[in-house]
Each structure stands twice: as C-alpha cells, then as structure tokens.
Amino acid sequence: WFRKDQDGKFVWPGFGDNIRVLKWVVDRLEGKGEAVTTPVGHVPSREALDLSGVELTEAQLSTLLDVDADVWTEEASLIPAFYEKFAGRLPAALWDQHAALSKRLEDARAARLAAE
Known part of the structure; x- marks a missing residue:
C-alpha cells in the first residue's frame, strides 16, 4: 500500500x-x-x-x-545481510523461509521468461 x-x-x-x-x-x-x-x-x-x-x-x-518477481528478488537479496547481523542467533526457520521465498521468486521469473 x-x-x-x-x-x-x-x-x-x-x-x-x-x-x-x-x-x-x-x-x-x-x-x-x-x-x-x-x-x-x-x-x-x-x-x-x-x-x-x-x-x-x-x-x-x-x-x-x-507482484513483480524481479523487484521482489532484489528485495529478498537484501535479507541475508540483515540476518547475518544476528550471528547465529536467528532461528533456522527464518533462513528456511527466505530460501523458500527465493525459490518461489526464481520459479516465477523462469515461468515469465518461458511465457515470453
């Protein structure tokens, strides 16, 4: 919004x-x-x-x-640097969610390219 x-x-x-x-x-x-x-x-x-x-x-x-997968991919790429500030105190589930998000975005980008 x-x-x-x-x-x-x-x-x-x-x-x-x-x-x-x-x-x-x-x-x-x-x-x-x-x-x-x-x-x-x-x-x-x-x-x-x-x-x-x-x-x-x-x-x-x-x-x-x-949802623009390219824009969201760029945004998602900023997350690891933030997570690393927590030096191992971050729950693994958050890293797992980030990996899953990155995969969904990658799949969406690939689908868009295949359709073009």
Missing part, C-alpha cells in the same frame, strides 16, 4: 482507506475473502476489495496488487 506512481505519489488513496484492506483480511479469516496466490503470499483479488467510492484506475490497481 506504499507503492508510488511514476510521479512519486502514493497510489493508495490514503490511510483512512486501509479499513478496506482490513475488511479483506477479516473476510479471509472467515473463509470468504478471495485471494490470488503469488510467490510472496496471498493478495486480494481485484473483486475482493471494496473499492466503492475510491477512484483507482485499472493501472493503479495493478500497481497495488501485482
């Missing part, structure tokens, strides 16, 4: 509209909210968010909901 457009402005309309996302989270917990599986987890489907009264273009909604 903190993504910016090409002009450097936040795409999401504002802090007060975060309740729309929280509603989706509650819907998910109750087994009703639709989601799209991505390499980084589940994100709301376009239809799952109550966007009544919000003026978002399709491009803006894509910016908010789409």
